[in-house]
Amino acid sequence: MITQITLHELKLLVRSPFAWLAAGLLQLIFGWLFLSAVERYIQQQAMSVVPAGGLSNHLIVNFLAPVSIVFIVATPLLCMHLIAGDKQANRFNFLLSLPVTASQLVLGKFLGAMVFQCVVLAIGAVLLTILSFSTKLDTAHLLTAATGLVLFISTGSALTLFYSSLSNRSVLAAFLSFATLVMLWMAAATSANGLLQFLSPSAHLHSFMQGLLDTRDIAYFLALTSILLTLGIWRLDAQRTRSRSV
Amino acid sequence: MQGVGWTESSSDWIAPPANTRSARAPRTAALMAQDISVIYGVQKALDGITFTLYQGDTLGLLGLNGAGKSTLLKVLSGAMAPARGTVQIGEHELYENTVAPRMKIGYAPDKPAVYPEFKVNEFLHFIARMRRIDRRAIKNSVDQVIERCALGDVRNRIIGNLSTGFQQRVNIAQALIHSPKVLILDEPSNGLDPVQLMEIRELVATLASDQATVFSSHLLSEVNSICNQVILIDKGRQILDAPLKLLSDERNNSYALRLLDDANFNLQDLPGVTHACKTKAGHWLVTGNALAPDHLQAMLKSRDLQATQITASENYLESLFKQLATTAQTNSSHLTKDATR
Numbered sequence: 135m136i137t138q139i140t141l142h143e144l145k146l147l148v149r150s151p152f153a154w155l156a157a158g159l160l161q162l163i164f165g166w167l168f169l170s171a172v173e174r175y176i177q178q179q180a181m182s183v184v185p186a187g188g189l190s191n192h193l194i195v196n197f198l199a200p201v202s203i204v205f206i207v208a209t210p211l212l213c214m215h216l217i218a219g220d221k222q223a224n225r226f227n228f229l230l231s232l233p234v235t236a237s238q239l240v241l242g243k244f245l246g247a248m249v250f251q252c253v254v255l256a257i258g259a260v261l262l263t264i265l266s267f268s269t270k271l272d273t274a275h276l277l278t279a280a281t282g283l284v285l286f287i288s289t290g291s292a293l294t295l296f297y298s299s300l301s302n303r304s305v306l307a308a309f310l311s312f313a314t315l316v317m318l319w320m321a322a323a324t325s326a327n328g329l330l331q332f333l334s335p336s337a338h339l340h341s342f343m344q345g346l347l348d349t350r351d352i353a354y355f356l357a358l359t360s361i362l363l364t365l366g367i368w369r370l371d372a373q374r375t376r377s378r379s380v
Numbered sequence: 381m382q383g384v385g386w387t388e389s390s391s392d393w394i395a396p397p398a399n400t401r402s403a404r405a406p407r408t409a410a411l412m413a414q415d416i417s418v419i420y421g422v423q424k425a426l427d428g429i430t431f432t433l434y435q436g437d438t439l440g441l442l443g444l445n446g447a448g449k450s451t452l453l454k455v456l457s458g459a460m461a462p463a464r465g466t467v468q469i470g471e472h473e474l475y476e477n478t479v480a481p482r483m484k485i486g487y488a489p490d491k492p493a494v495y496p497e498f499k500v501n502e503f504l505h506f507i508a509r510m511r512r513i514d515r516r517a518i519k520n521s522v523d524q525v526i527e528r529c530a531l532g533d534v535r536n537r538i539i540g541n542l543s544t545g546f547q548q549r550v551n552i553a554q555a556l557i558h559s560p561k562v563l564i565l566d567e568p569s570n571g572l573d574p575v576q577l578m579e580i581r582e583l584v585a586t587l588a589s590d591q592a593t594v595f596s597s598h599l600l601s602e603v604n605s606i607c608n609q610v611i612l613i614d615k616g617r618q619i620l621d622a623p624l625k626l627l628s629d630e631r632n633n634s635y636a637l638r639l640l641d642d643a644n645f646n647l648q649d650l651p652g653v654t655h656a657c658k659t660k661a662g663h664w665l666v667t668g669n670a671l672a673p674d675h676l677q678a679m680l681k682s683r684d685l686q687a688t689q690i691t692a693s694e695n696y697l698e699s700l701f702k703q704l705a706t707t708a709q710t711n712s713s714h715l716t717k718d719a720t721r
Contacts, residue, residue, distance in 0.1 A: 135509075135510075135512075138506070138509045138510065139510075142506055145498075146495065146497065149497040149498075150497070224489060224491040224493060225493045225494075225495075226459075227454050227457070227459035227460065227489060227493075228459070228487065228489050228493030229493075230458065230459040230460070231457040231458045231459045231482060231485060231487040232482060232510050232511065233478070233479040233480075233482035233483045233510075233511065233512055234478075234479075234482075234510060235478050235479070236478075373459070373460055373461065374458070374459070374460075374461055374475065374478070375461050375475060
């Protein structure tokens with residue numbers, strides 16, 4: 135059942151002009167970031183300055199790390215409709231009347247959005263593959279950074295899905311998710327210690343970008359994503375199982 | 381309004397047909413709603429709705445706009461748990477089991493719950509999978525429902541490009557695809573032109589024999605032409621639950637009564653009265669087989685009740701519905717006056 139809902143969400147995204155526009159814009163941004171990073175590396179080499187960590191590290195700092203910031207905007211926009219869209223189109227009650235559990239609905243929708251974003255990310259990664267034909271890249275380092283990015287996107291998607299389950303307006307869900315992610319990113323960027331720093335997905339992405347697979351960071355992303363998805367499931371179940379008062 | 385009427389013995393799972401009340405062939409209850417109440421904030425949207433529906437019955441849910449019809453249908457379809465009460469679908473309690481009872485329900489909301497970017501065929505295939513139809517039987521089920529709902533000419537067209545009438549047909553088709561035991565249709569004739577209206581009514585009438593159907597409408601004529609049982613809801617309260625045959629019997633006479641001091645009396649108890657409803661303080665509508673004004677007056681006198689006015693009514697259900705509309709109109713004009721002051 136989860137697979138059916140995932141495929142359905144993917145089909146909905148593929149048929150949405152907005153998703154195509156977003157995917158196209160993301161590819162443009164990826165291309166621009168990639169070319170800027172490569173150009174800067176060539177300029178530095180021409181000046182006989184070899185960046186520490188070589189080309190792979192340079193690409194991670196100047197291409198993959200900014201991509202994570204791009205997804206702070208893109209993920210809320212691509213996931214905002216997941217549940218709120220059904221509410222706006224008067225399909226939500228109908229979905230609840232189907233013989234499908236809330237967890238199947240939430241997981242199916244989440245995976246659909248994740249697959250779409252991963253495909254967009256993978257298309258962007260083609261640029262790195264093309265580059266790897268002409269020069270040697272640290273594949274393990276790049277794959278670790280990409281894994282971190284996927285985990286980062288999954289947390290952002292789960293957060294947007296949760297807000298989407300709370301709201302009747304897709305735009306409100308996107309705005310709340312964007313605001314939360316920006317706030318947490320700023321907490322990481324200002325290197326302030328404390329709860330916000332600990333909660334910030336951007337802070338936990340750092341080790342992945344350095345090529346480290348830290349189990350604490352992996353556990354953080356998996357735990358936060360699971361918690362947010364569980365909250366979304368509870369929200370949906372609430373309407374089906376307890377007294378409704380608005 | 382206070383409802384006094386015929387009610388099915390709610391604890392019985394096997395009971396005679398709703399329209400005949402005879403004990404010829406016992407039928408199994410397909411849907412049993414007991415004491416359904418829904419509260420929005422401090423306002424009661426539904427208050428103690430109780431009824432039983434049997435296989436082959438078509439229940440017309442009548443009420444003015446905002447009476448609580450759609451809320452009740454959401455509760456019956458499994459989309460919204462009531463604050464109080466139970467909904468039994470076959471042997472399952474709807475809100476204690478997520479999957480099994482919902483597999484027996486087909487629900488078509490008032491606004492078609494369709495994905496406008498999908499083709500009709502594709503959408504129905506998706507719904508068939510969601511309704512847990514066996515993979516090998518999906519194509520057959522989709523073909524059957526497309527034929528049943530006369531969607532053959534548009535099966536490969538995008539839903540968003542179809543007329544309202546066809547979208548409503550797709551809406552009904554998705555509810556029928558798994559041959560549900562209980563079919564719930566929320567105002568299926570909403571927004572249709574007269575020709576489409578007739579087509580949808582015919583479609584609903586042909587579906588009625590196979591399952592228990594709950595059909596909401598604010599049009600009395602629609603309920604009269606399709607249903608065999610009727611429930612009238614006003615401000616969330618059930619004021620009538622009766623077989624339509626009982627109400628529209630040609631031998632029935634209906635009267636509007638004005639009584640002095642009727643506070644503790646129920647006219648339903650009068651001999652010969654099939655159904656009685658108190659529309660407001662001192663105002664009653666009664667119907668009964670071969671009921672005559674003199675006889676009614678005499679019965680009232682024998683119970684120390686005094687009727688100041690007895691007026692014959694054409695049709696009990698129609699009169700009751702008109703009374704509801706008039707009361708609602710009076711209330712709304714009072715509200716408007718208060719607001720403009």
